[in-house]
Amino acid sequence: MADQTQPWAEQTVEVPDQGRFRKGRAQVGAPTPRTEPFPTVPHDATGTGWPGAAEESRPVPPGYHWRQLRSGRHWSMTGALFAFVCWGVWAISAGGDLTSPVVTFVLTLFVAVGLFALSRLVGRIVYERQLGRVRRSARGAHLVTGLFLAGVGVAYLRQTEWVVNLWNWVAGL
Template sequence: MPEQPQWSERTLDMPPQDPWAEPPTSPVQPRPASAAPPQPSPFSSGRAAVNPHPRTQPFAAEHEPTGTGWPGEQTPQERHSLSWHIGQLRRGGEWSFAGLLFAFVCWGIWAISSDGDLTAPIVVFIVSVLVAGGLFALSRLIGRLVLERQFGRVRRTARGSHVVAGLFLVGVGIAHLQQTEWVMTAFNWVAGLFS
């Protein structure tokens, strides 16, 4: 019994089948010497060149919900890990840190210039930092309610909340400087030079 060709050998040697093509002609008969040479076959025997590693990656589209499904069914919310949330809260933190540093320096100038017990200035600074933290949390809550739920935007950073907290701390620092007598005297003297 002759050996059967493998599947790949059988399919590669066969020309493609076209349902609308003309039926195949009979096998080639020896032609007379005076006849015109036959046209070469468009099919050649051999193996197709297959690139096992294509140069381009297949295009993958992101899934977009179509709105189909049971009535009233909501799409499940994407759950993120705690480290993802902490990383999101850290983005933009340079604004809060800059405001905190400015407020601390201004508070230090005011506290040193007060010539008294430092208990009250320390309590004032701690309360100021706690209020800045509360403003940060409040602005995050407002952003969640307005931007995420009302407008459907995804927030990837906490930059806006950090800016709000940083601006508050800069205002606290300026208020401390306004309560320092020698700083205001120097400020008024410099401002008098330009007026």
Template sequence: MTDQREPWAERTVEMPPEDNNPFRRGRAQVGPGPGPTGQPHIPTGTGWPGDHTGAIPRPVFREELRLFRRGAGLSLIGALFAFVCWGLWAISDGGNLGTPVALFVLTGLVALGLYALTRMVGRVILEKQLGRVRRSARGAHLVMAVFLAGVGFAYLRSIDWVVDAWSWVTGLF
């Protein structure tokens, strides 16, 4: 090797004639090189070199919000059904609306708690135990919608004229 203190022009190598030139124009072929430890990278499927824990990487916050929205229509339909049934019950009961409003707010809080519990159970079972990635929140939204539909039917069973109409319809058959 030449001395590093020599001028650049004196360190260059003469190129052989074109017919004996070992260099060609084109793209270099690059293969996988060794990792930072000197050993080749072995893909583990977790996204980080050397991470052999098998942990599933958590999505970023924006992605989490997008996952929460998948299936939200189910919860919205259940909440709308419960609200309409509650409204019919509150109107038919007459009197002060303070207690029915407080009862509906409490029902909504219980539904949100059920949603959070379902998401937590899904995280523990699906992600931690089974090692799967959840792609949506449809299951939790479905559980919450079924709960709210049940609450709506409970409100309807408390209205006398709805029970009488149901008895009349079932009596026809």
């Protein structure tokens, strides 16, 4: 028996020899020859762990893509609100039937949605595939869309005569 006063000491129990086992040795069968080689997986030296394990191990939570698209929406909403107000000033100043101005504004919004989709596509190709980065939001696409809509609003104001006269008067001070 070992001295039990030391904390690292262990107590051992003697097992009688039963013929099959011997103290300190493990009985091992003869090695079997392998008919198939071990599977080889190409290793990407730039990452850690198994290649592709990060994508497989993390499932995308429900609603992740919608949350990703909503991030940065304030840029698009601000641009749309500015364009709407400027469109309203232009449409009321022009007078007459509002059918044509409404169709014009709806087409402008469709172009803005198309620009948003194009910005997302360019971001996917350039940012994700070419640069190998991960996009966590749609802020860039929303910013581009908001700037487009703000430019459309300025274009509506430039077509309004009294706004142009007011701008020239303020600039002349």
